[in-house]
Amino acid sequence: MDTALGIVFLALRYGAEAAGLFVLVQVLRGLWWLFHLLLIAPPFDPLRHLPGPDASRLSNHFSEVMDPARTPSVHEEWVKQFGKTFRYHGFGAHDYRLMSFDLRAISHVLTSPTFEKPWQTRRLLSRVLGQGVFAMEGEAHRIQRRIMAPAFTTQALKNLTPIMLLKAEELRDKWLSMITDGMSDEWEHTISFPTASEIVQENRDAEKNIQEDAVADVLRWISRATLDVIGLAGFDYPFESLKTETEDVYLAYRNIFDSMDTFGGFKRIAELFFPIIEKIFPDAGIRRVNASLKTIRRRGEEIVRSKKQAIMAEITTSKDIWDKDILSLLKKLSFLIWEINTQGKFISTFLFAGSDTTAVALAWALHYLSLNLDAQSRLRVELATSQANLVVGTDYIDALDNLPYLDAVVRETLRFAPPVHGTIRVAVKDDVIPLSEPILLRSNKVVTGVHIRKGSFVHVPIEGMNYIKDVWGDDALSFKPERWLSPPPTALQYPGLANVMSFTFGPHACIGWRFALLEMKVFLATLIPQLEFTPAAEIGKYNTIVTRPFVKGKLEHGPALPLRMSKFTL
Numbered sequence: 001m002d003t004a005l006g007i008v009f010l011a012l013r014y015g016a017e018a019a020g021l022f023v024l025v026q027v028l029r030g031l032w033w034l035f036h037l038l039l040i041a042p043p044f045d046p047l048r049h050l051p052g053p054d055a056s057r058l059s060n061h062f063s064e065v066m067d068p069a070r071t072p073s074v075h076e077e078w079v080k081q082f083g084k085t086f087r088y089h090g091f092g093a094h095d096y097r098l099m100s101f102d103l104r105a106i107s108h109v110l111t112s113p114t115f116e117k118p119w120q121t122r123r124l125l126s127r128v129l130g131q132g133v134f135a136m137e138g139e140a141h142r143i144q145r146r147i148m149a150p151a152f153t154t155q156a157l158k159n160l161t162p163i164m165l166l167k168a169e170e171l172r173d174k175w176l177s178m179i180t181d182g183m184s185d186e187w188e189h190t191i192s193f194p195t196a197s198e199i200v201q202e203n204r205d206a207e208k209n210i211q212e213d214a215v216a217d218v219l220r221w222i223s224r225a226t227l228d229v230i231g232l233a234g235f236d237y238p239f240e241s242l243k244t245e246t247e248d249v250y251l252a253y254r255n256i257f258d259s260m261d262t263f264g265g266f267k268r269i270a271e272l273f274f275p276i277i278e279k280i281f282p283d284a285g286i287r288r289v290n291a292s293l294k295t296i297r298r299r300g301e302e303i304v305r306s307k308k309q310a311i312m313a314e315i316t317t318s319k320d321i322w323d324k325d326i327l328s329l330l331k332k333l334s335f336l337i338w339e340i341n342t343q344g345k346f347i348s349t350f351l352f353a354g355s356d357t358t359a360v361a362l363a364w365a366l367h368y369l370s371l372n373l374d375a376q377s378r379l380r381v382e383l384a385t386s387q388a389n390l391v392v393g394t395d396y397i398d399a400l401d402n403l404p405y406l407d408a409v410v411r412e413t414l415r416f417a418p419p420v421h422g423t424i425r426v427a428v429k430d431d432v433i434p435l436s437e438p439i440l441l442r443s444n445k446v447v448t449g450v451h452i453r454k455g456s457f458v459h460v461p462i463e464g465m466n467y468i469k470d471v472w473g474d475d476a477l478s479f480k481p482e483r484w485l486s487p488p489p490t491a492l493q494y495p496g497l498a499n500v501m502s503f504t505f506g507p508h509a510c511i512g513w514r515f516a517l518l519e520m521k522v523f524l525a526t527l528i529p530q531l532e533f534t535p536a537a538e539i540g541k542y543n544t545i546v547t548r549p550f551v552k553g554k555l556e557h558g559p560a561l562p563l564r565m566s567k568f569t570l
């Protein structure tokens with residue numbers, strides 16, 4: 001007994017000492033890391049030689065590089081002052097980051113295996129989306145892309161067109177009935193809009209017979225429609241969110257999207273570096289995300305179970321065991337198992353990457369068309385004259401693709417209001433980034449390549465690359481679909497997918513870009529012939545993960561794009 005007590009006593013005593021030592025070592029390591037980060041490493045960072053805006057020890061340039069209300073003018077000013085390639089400051093003066101508007105430099109960064117997505121971005125996304133393609137690099141990433149590829153072939157997209165059309169028509173009919181019933185979205189009463197007639201009366205065509213109108217938050221409605229599309233197209237799941245916003249998986253996803261959309265402050269940044277914090281001190285936001293993830297997992301398992309049961313029931317009730325249908329049922333079953341093991345992981349990724357981005361792009365399209373009524377009626381005329389071809393069938397996609405003005409509106413929207421404002425890469429080893437134009441270093445030395453060391457961040461300014469005047473001309477900062485009817489050769493040679501930077505390019509480029517273009521076309525081709533959109537409020541842009549519209553002076557309401565809608569009759 002005495003011996004046992006002695007052992008417990010020794011264990012407690014030395015255990016406490018060992019734990020104390022462990023904590024001390026961790027604290028010293030942390031202090032050394034901070035000392036190295038703030039004082040030792042910066043004087044050796046090759047990016048310090050680059051021209052660029054300066055910052056004091058604790059200030060940063062995040063607003064200048066990420067706030068879409070500022071970026072177009074700030075970037076233009078910086079390029080004028082420092083050239084196309086420069087550095088700015090991240091979390092303080094010690095944190096040099098590279099930014100470039102030089103196409104050669106950006107191509108190198110987006111295509112070279114030396115540059116990866118930073119682990120911070122990957123951890124943030126995998127936390128809520130699971131270990132999907134967003135969180136992967138190298139061979140694992142290549143395998144995931146290969147597995148996903150068949151879902152994005154032209155034939156696969158053709159098969160999805162009826163789903164897109166079904167939801168576009170459902171949305172159109174919903175809006176038409178809102179107009180007939182004189183029902184605007186409820187939150188209109190909390191925001192005082194200028195009346196449509198105050199804003200656009202003089203632009204309205206006197207010949208048209210516009211009877212009634214209604215104001216709708218088109219962003220919210222389109223988000224519901226695109227989520228429905230991905231639900232059905234991606235995993236055969238009817239959210240039916242256009243009908244009602246009460247379905248539990250729908251609400252769970254909305255919770256997750258909203259949490260990704262709000263800046264969680266210092267605690268969120270600290271959690272990124274030390275995930276243990278959120279386990280020990282989970283706040284209301286974290287608890288909500290965890291509960292939502294649980295709902296999604298539970299519902300996912302239920303769906304798979306019921307699908308499995310249905311297939312097994314078909315197999316067991318089959319009269320003839322050698323019935324050749326059994327084979328196809330077994331095939332279905334093995335496909336289902338494959339789906340659970342592989343596709344299941346993609347569901348969150350697709351819902352996040354595919355529904356939100358496209359919804360925002362479509363909302364921006366309607367916004368810019370509401371401000372450019374000439375472009376809106378030109379599109380309507382093109383659609384009206386081609387209605388005969390727009391019957392769903394095998395050639396529906398071809399018919400849509402043969403509408404040059406529709407294509408121009410879609411590309412111009414993506415160029416002018418890219419849903420993803422920018423992206424980040426990190427150098428995984430020291431490298432030299434080639435430039436198409438030499439730059440002048442602070443030491444007055446001219447160089448044609450930028451030395452970058454392992455661990456440094458490169459900011460890829462997606463929006464900024466879409467505004468380059470050398471590529472799109474002096475009117476690059478205006479919304480002008482006509483530019484795509486005879487684009488300058490510089491735009492045609494542009495390496496970005498769909499000739500814009502909005503989907504980036506290289507191994508991590510958007511896999512769903514054709515899906516997005518098609519969905520935008522199907523929705524616009526369905527909505528514009530019967531509805532006219534005019535502004536209902538002054539709209540601003542803000543950027544979280546996606547660049548969203550908000551009513552100026554009402555940012556606390558979150559993302560919103562109210563538009564006044566009226567029935568269009570010729």
Ligand code: HEM
Pocket residue numbers: 133134145349350353354355357358361418419420423424502503504507508509510511512513515516
């Ligand atoms: C207008 C709509 C869309 C825009 C603007 C957009 C934009 C982007 C961008 C910029 C990236 C690359 C991010 C980076 O390089 O860091 C990306 C990646 C991705 N997108 Fe999209 N996207 C859209 C629609 C879609 C759709 C409809 C889907 C699927 C149905 C999708 C699936 C993905 C996936 C899976 C990735 C990750 C690819 C990888 O890491 O290999 N996106 N998207």
